[in-house]
Every structure is written in C-alpha cells, then in structure tokens.
Amino acid sequence: MPTERLFSTANRWFRLSVGITAALVILTALGGFILLPYAQSDLKVAGLWDAICSAAGIPKLKSSASSVQPTFKTSDVIMTSAMLANPSSESIGRGATLAQQCAICHGPTGVSRADSPNLAGQYPAVIFKQLKDFKSGARTNAVMSPFAPHLTDQDMVDLAVYYHYLPRLPAYHPTQKIPAPRIVINGAPMRGIAPCGSCHGGLDNKTGSPWLEGQSAAYMKAQLRAFADGTRRNDISQQMRNIARAMTAEEIEEAANYYASQPPDEYSAAR
Template identity: 35%
Template structure:
C-alpha cells in the first residue's frame, strides 16, 4: 500500500511539474515556422495527411511532441522534427497553436504582407524571418548594384555557371538574408563567403536578398534518378529518412514562409556537398537540426541518387 501511495505522489508531482512549464505564444510563433510546411502557417493544414493544430489543446500537442521525441510515437517526418526540441520549445509551440482559432483566421499585423504576395517594383515581399522575428525588406535596385561582387560565383542574374556554387535566382529573400547573416556570424562556415560578408550591413543583406529573390531561376539540367525520386517523394521509413517533398515541395520550389529553401535548379555537385556537410555536422545552421537529423541517415548511395533527382527538377 505504501508503495502504491508513493507511486501516486510521484505521478502527481510529474503532472504538476509539466503543468508548471508555461508556453510563450510569441516565441512559439517563431519556432512554429518550421511546422508550416505540413500544418499550415496558421495551423490549418492544406495537406489531407497532416492534422490541423489551430485551437488544439496545448497539453495534447506537448504530449505528442514528447512522444515523437521519445520514440513512443513513431513517424518518419515528425521524429526528426521533434528530436531537438526542448520542453520549453514544445510548450511554446503548443501555446501558439492552441491560441489560434480553429478557423485558422489570424489578423495580420500592420505592415505584414499576405502569404504568397508577389514582389513589387523596388522591393520584395515583407516576411517574418526564420528563426528570428525581424522583418526582411530590401531594395532591388540597390541590391543589383551591390550584387556585382557576387556575379563571379553566383552569376550576374543569380544563376550560377559554376557547379560548386549555388544559384540564388528565385530563392526566397528571407532565406538568402538568413544565410548571409549566418556566414557573417559564423553559424555557417565557408572561407570564401566569410570574407565576402564581413563588411555587409543588415541593409546590404536585405538588398541583396531582394535582388536575387526576384530574378528568374533556370531549370535544372540533371539527368534524374528513379531511386532518387522515390527517396525524394517517399523517404525511407526503414531508415527513418523523411521525404524531401515535405519541406522542399513537389517541384523543389521550397516553402518560403517556413524558411525552407528552393532546391530546383541547383547543381548536383552543390547539393551533394550540402548534404555531406549536414551529415558530418560541419554545416549546422539548419533550424532545429532538421537537415542534420535527416542527412546523418543517408548513405553515400542515397545522396548520389537523391541529388541526381533534385538536380533535374524544373
């Protein structure tokens, strides 16, 4: 009887401790940017396979995230997404989604552009950064002038002619600005880019991002791969590899509101290098370690096939 009572006290104590951890909805909104690809920016999923989270009970969301992280609930997509979340992260994300009406209708803050808004002359759409809360806004004309030093590697219009360097044309402005910021801070390491960004101001980064974001990207020229296509669309449940389509989209265009980059039009050489650096941890500026958790499970053969397919995307 004493053992039973003691066990009950422990259980009650655990519940109380869990309840004591309050979530910050504002912080959760920022952290939830990576959830938008599947669950929608306002918690209403556009994909039938994924649940709506808007208005869901916060305790339930926390429990599911905890179970995904612990492995007591298994899912090849959610497991890597939850792997690096702390208890506070889970509480914050849960607070954000639980506070959204079940309709998903959220009044936009003054100055925010509607999702999917097209760039206008001289500017790009105003979007929330990931994971920061800053607003990126750049001047295309100023960016064109500043981008002259980028042309040797990335092409005058952002379409690189050198396979080892990425094409920037059509990439989302917030993603480009984040990479520039990460190169300058050292969160992303590259000896060439470190020197290039050293003197850039925040305004410079936004202007460059704006310029490249509105350029027309060229179609991929890769040969394609049936095995790579299967891995891209379905992942590999046996290895716990998440399908690439979840974040990068059917046509590799990415999901800019969630901070997931476009990979269509990139060379196989560049894509292979990025997956290899995520796998060995030498690149670690991915949100919540999403790419590292996936890449570490990829074999050399997997990387060869999936990059062959991705480089063929139009």
C-alpha cells in the same frame, strides 16, 4: 454503566492511536523524502527541497548556469512565411548593384559557373537567413565568411529580393535518364526521413528550405555530407543534420544528381 464514545478526544485510547498513526506518517515521510535521497551516493541534491522533489519524482529544473551550452555558434534567425514579401522596386535595384560583387561565384544572372549555389529565383528568406548566418558565424565558408560581415541587414534584404526576382532554372528532369529516386518522392519513413519534396518542393515549400532544382550536384553532395558529419550546423532545429546522418551515400548521390539534372540546351544557355 456509562459508555464512553469511541471517536472522542476524551477517550485516551483514541488519542493514543491517533498520535501513533501521526508519528508513523511523519517518520515515514522523513525517511522516504529526506533520509533516503541523501543516502544515495549517486544522487546529488542541492538542498532539502531538492531532496523532497527528487523523492516525489518531480524533475529538477536546471539553472541556466548549469545547462549545457553548445560549443559552436547557433543561428538566431527567426523564419516566418511572410518574410520579405512584397519588396519594393528600390530594394530590388539596390540588390542588383550589390550583386555585382557576387557575380564571380554566383554568375551575372544568378546561375553559377563554379559549383556555387544558383541564387536566381531562390526564396528570399533562404538567402537572407544564409547571409545572416555567415555574418554571425553560425555558418562558415572560406569566401562568404569574410564577405558577409560587411553587409548590413538592409543589404541582405536587397540582395535576397533581387535574386528572387531573377528567373530560376526550371524544374526539369529527363525521366528516361534519371528517374525520380525514392528518397526524393517517398523519403525513408522507417529511418525518419521525410521526402525531399515535402520541404523543398515548388508547390509545397517549408519556410527556410531552398529551391533545389538546377543546383550543382557537387554543391548539394558537399552540403549533405557537411550536415551529416556536423561541419555545417545552421539548419533549423537540426532537421537537415538528422536527415543527412540517416541517408546512405547512395541516397545522397541520387538526390543530388536528380535535382541537378537540367536540359542541356537551357542549362548551357543559362550558364
């Protein structure tokens, strides 16, 4: 009696079983990847391919038209560690001339008498970025917003390198009176707060982070509160907003008073 091969297209039972299996696979795929996504009322699909990707767990790529855009102007300044390195003496000289317009708020030697930022010795990239942000509207201020739009990029460079050229206030802290607060030295790791000195230190400075020593306590507290409540939004990658929101009112007070502390004789002389 001749035997028929089991796995052969000549075997009608083999053909039937393969056909039924293929049909089940197709029906399952149609149901799982197409019918079920369309049946979910809370799932919006744009088409057949979108439904298949959704069922397969592939994240949808939103088009730029449907992406969420901020309702405020964001900073477009790109910071690098080599920004404004090795300025020319001509640029510093031009900056000295331009800075005469700034003296009423920032002082003739770059040290403010009016709780405005001290610019003497400030990192040039910091000054350049803030001026660019004031000009673009990414940062606003009643005095600086009307002033900055009249500055060219070269004017901003010249001002930045001139103020950096001036001697800055020393990093002095009367240990007996104002000990270094934990938020400055250690931060608060459990709340995602890095030590202030890790970005704003004299030896270890992150590009774009200002030199804080000798700054006005009132100015620093105002800026930290502005970052915390979102009225100032020109920080890089929201870093200062995230930190300030996690800081307590006491920590803001301690950090500002610590950085503002200066020896009375040198501080008065500089002013």
